[in-house]
Amino acid sequence: MTTPSVRVFHKLEGLFSIYKPPGVHWKLVRDTVETNLLKGINAAPPPGPRQRVQFLAEPTSVMAEGSSELTLSAASVPALAHHPLVSGPEFQHIGVGVGHRLDVFSSGVLVLGVGQANKALTDLYRSHVTRDYTLEGELGMATDNFSHTGRLIERTTYDHITRDKLERVLAMMQGSNQKALLTYSKVDMSTQEAYELAVKGELRPDGKSPPIMTGLRLLHFQPPHFTLEVQCLNETQRYLCRILHEVGLELRSTAVCKGVRRTRDGPFTIQHALTHQHWTSPDVIQAIRQYRSSRKAGKAKHTQPGKDTGTASQRQEMAEEAPVNRVYFVFVKLF
Amino acid sequence: MVSYQNPLSHQLRDGGMLLKEWQTALGTNATPVHTHTHSGHFYLIFLSSPDLDDAPGHSALEEISHEEAVRMDIPAALPPVSISLKDYVNESETLSKLVQLGVQLWKLEQRPNVGSMLLRLDFQTDVTPRLVFLKQLGVEDSRLGYLISHNPFILTESLENLQARVAYLRSKKFSAESVASMVSRAPYLLNFSVKRMDNRLGFYQQQLGLSAQKTRDVVVRLPRLLCGSLEPVKENLKICKLEMGFRENELQHIVTVIPKVLTANKRKLTQIFDYIHNTMNIPHDLIVKFPQVLNAKYLRIKERHLFLQYLDKAQYDPAKPNYICLDKLVSLPDEAFCTEVASATLKDFELFQKTM
Numbered sequence: 083m084t085t086p087s088v089r090v091f092h093k094l095e096g097l098f099s100i101y102k103p104p105g106v107h108w109k110l111v112r113d114t115v116e117t118n119l120l121k122g123i124n125a126a127p128p129p130g131p132r133q134r135v136q137f138l139a140e141p142t143s144v145m146a147e148g149s150s151e152l153t154l155s156a157a158s159v160p161a162l163a164h165h166p167l168v169s170g171p172e173f174q175h176i177g178v179g180v181g182h183r184l185d186v187f188s189s190g191v192l193v194l195g196v197g198q199a200n201k202a203l204t205d206l207y208r209s210h211v212t213r214d215y216t217l218e219g220e221l222g223m224a225t226d227n228f229s230h231t232g233r234l235i236e237r238t239t240y241d242h243i244t245r246d247k248l249e250r251v252l253a254m255m256q257g258s259n260q261k262a263l264l265t266y267s268k269v270d271m272s273t274q275e276a277y278e279l280a281v282k283g284e285l286r287p288d289g290k291s292p293p294i295m296t297g298l299r300l301l302h303f304q305p306p307h308f309t310l311e312v313q314c315l316n317e318t319q320r321y322l323c324r325i326l327h328e329v330g331l332e333l334r335s336t337a338v339c340k341g342v343r344r345t346r347d348g349p350f351t352i353q354h355a356l357t358h359q360h361w362t363s364p365d366v367i368q369a370i371r372q373y374r375s376s377r378k379a380g381k382a383k384h385t386q387p388g389k390d391t392g393t394a395s396q397r398q399e400m401a402e403e404a405p406v407n408r409v410y411f412v413f414v415k416l417f
Numbered sequence: 418m419v420s421y422q423n424p425l426s427h428q429l430r431d432g433g434m435l436l437k438e439w440q441t442a443l444g445t446n447a448t449p450v451h452t453h454t455h456s457g458h459f460y461l462i463f464l465s466s467p468d469l470d471d472a473p474g475h476s477a478l479e480e481i482s483h484e485e486a487v488r489m490d491i492p493a494a495l496p497p498v499s500i501s502l503k504d505y506v507n508e509s510e511t512l513s514k515l516v517q518l519g520v521q522l523w524k525l526e527q528r529p530n531v532g533s534m535l536l537r538l539d540f541q542t543d544v545t546p547r548l549v550f551l552k553q554l555g556v557e558d559s560r561l562g563y564l565i566s567h568n569p570f571i572l573t574e575s576l577e578n579l580q581a582r583v584a585y586l587r588s589k590k591f592s593a594e595s596v597a598s599m600v601s602r603a604p605y606l607l608n609f610s611v612k613r614m615d616n617r618l619g620f621y622q623q624q625l626g627l628s629a630q631k632t633r634d635v636v637v638r639l640p641r642l643l644c645g646s647l648e649p650v651k652e653n654l655k656i657c658k659l660e661m662g663f664r665e666n667e668l669q670h671i672v673t674v675i676p677k678v679l680t681a682n683k684r685k686l687t688q689i690f691d692y693i694h695n696t697m698n699i700p701h702d703l704i705v706k707f708p709q710v711l712n713a714k715y716l717r718i719k720e721r722h723l724f725l726q727y728l729d730k731a732q733y734d735p736a737k738p739n740y741i742c743l744d745k746l747v748s749l750p751d752e753a754f755c756t757e758v759a760s761a762t763l764k765d766f767e768l769f770q771k772t773m
Contacts, residue, residue, distance in 0.1 A: 103773065154487065167521050186480055357767050
């Protein structure tokens with residue numbers, strides 16, 4: 083029997099993204115979202131009270147001698163066993179799954195799925211989607227955990243660093259990452275097909291691989307602060323902080339990470355991520371609908387007869403990120 | 418587990434049939450014997466008498482008239498042991514009346530032994546006098562359900578104790594309305610002894626150095642101060658004096674305005690104070706003037722401060738122009754904050770939140 087609560091739950095089954103604020107553990111975020119969604123589901127009016135029938139014997143009215151009327155009256159008595167105060171609210175737990183996790187220090191797009199959509203979550207992430215990060219760094223310091231909250235180990239000068247030197251170091255790092263990508267993608271380098279894939283930027287590692295950065299770019303440089311934009315696969319936030327530390331070392335100085343912010347996780351961008359005041363069921367329902375309609379629009383645009391539809395969605399995502407990759411691949415080739 | 422045991426009385430609660438009726442119905446001189454099973458529950462086992470040559474009494478397959486069949490009272494088939502109160506709520510007068518009051522039985526049955534306790538209570542002799550007592554105290558009908566849901570043990574506390582504790586509070590010059598308000602907001606209050614309440618009132622008056630009237634006001638604002646342990650309160654007071662550096666009179670003012678500071682989480686309190694004092698550079702006297710900032714959420718203060726800093730409006734010194742009041746920074750909802758304080762739209766604030 084579908085009650086109003088069950089209907090609300092079915093509307094909530096889907097994938098959506100939220101913006102995780104820094105300094106909060108992802109589990110707390112997931113629990114908060116689950117509590118809010120449960121409030122929304124249980125707010126729906128409960129089903130009507132059930133009745134049960136009880137037979138009561140009425141006093142026998144002796145009409146005539148010998149014949150006594152036996153009357154049993156049926157009374158409809160409310161059955162309290164199914165009252166919400168006795169059996170509890172209909173939903174006491176829903177399964178909210180988390181996509182790629184973010185550690186306490188970082189912030190950004192965190193993908194969540196409810197109910198049946200958790201299966202889609204695992205499928206989406208098995209298909210090697212990339213993620214965009216914005217890293218904020220500060221030159222001149224080195225700490226034990228590569229971020230500005232750690233214990234200070236070293237202080238260095240950074241006056242000799244120019245934008246040019248920094249970009250050269252970044253290009254070198256991207257070159258080595260590109261080589262790693264080619265190795266782990268396990269394609270035969272001497273084929274035409276491999277060349278076409280590489281030009282379009284659709285090379286992906288086959289199976290397990292270490293963290294690979296497919297794109298690396300300098301956004302701002304104002305010594306000692308600088309900002310990098312990274313696109314990567316199979317990474318952890320700790321690895322990204324280490325990258326910044328290594329950039330500092332390559333420049334004969336040191337650097338720490340002041341902020342890690344994920345701006346894109348696969349097809350989920352920061353534009354549609356929900357901030358913490360919108361972690362309620364009506365906003366989540368709207369976000370799910372928005373994601374579904376955007377996927378349908380994307381599929382309608384890209385799917386053509388003759389192309390294999392199995393990886394159509396995958397190619398669509400890669401086509402979205404292709405522009406940045408293409409430019410840097412060409413850049414590395416010139417080197 | 419809710420165990421349905423009646424070791425003392427021979428009267429079964431299921432159909433109201435007395436033992437004698439059971440014996441006549443079965444037709445033997447069978448006597449019930451209470452035995453212990455390994456789980457400690459009582460079960461009734463009927464042992465037949467040793468004399469097997471007795472003439473058989475009424476058999477179960479004997480034909481009886483319709484009138485006798487209708488008049489026969491059939492006891493409800495209740496399970497002797499159950500994990501839920503659902504199975505007993507239709508038959509038990511106490512449970513059905515509690516549901517009508519608004520008590521959340523589904524939460525209470527999860528607590529150990531509370532379900533059995535509620536089943537054993539008799540509505541007329543146990544529950545009604547206490548409900549009448551609470552009503553006379555001034556507790557509203559709509560709050561009775563909340564009270565019993567959070568503290569079911571008020572129904573087993575003796576009436577003399579309850580009356581003695583209320584008399585003690587009245588003797589300490591708490592007005593009748595304030596006692597009623599305290600009891601409805603702190604359900605466990607009347608379960609604590611007079612000595613314990615006296616101990617706590619004395620502690621607050623002595624430690625905070627407040628007058629009797631002000632202590633009464635603080636306790637009426639936050640009645641759970643009289644219920645919980647004093648150790649967290651002592652630690653919070655130490656933190657305020659030593660770590661934060663508030664003086665005696667400043668602390669008194671903060672506690673009278675926001676009593677919750679005494680029971681707040683230590684880590685969160687120090688985190689908020691650290692951010693306000695060291696990052697936002699707000700001096701002690703301004704924090705004492707607006708103690709609500711210590712009660713707010715850290716994330717909210719941080720986001721709003723950074724937003725104002727981005728708009729170059731983060732100015733909290735009352736002496737200078739374009740001063741932002743701390744009270745408005747913290748207590749206004751997002752919409753009002755954006756339009757009045759930051760002169761920006763809600764969308765801009767959300768976009769800024771995503772850059773943090």
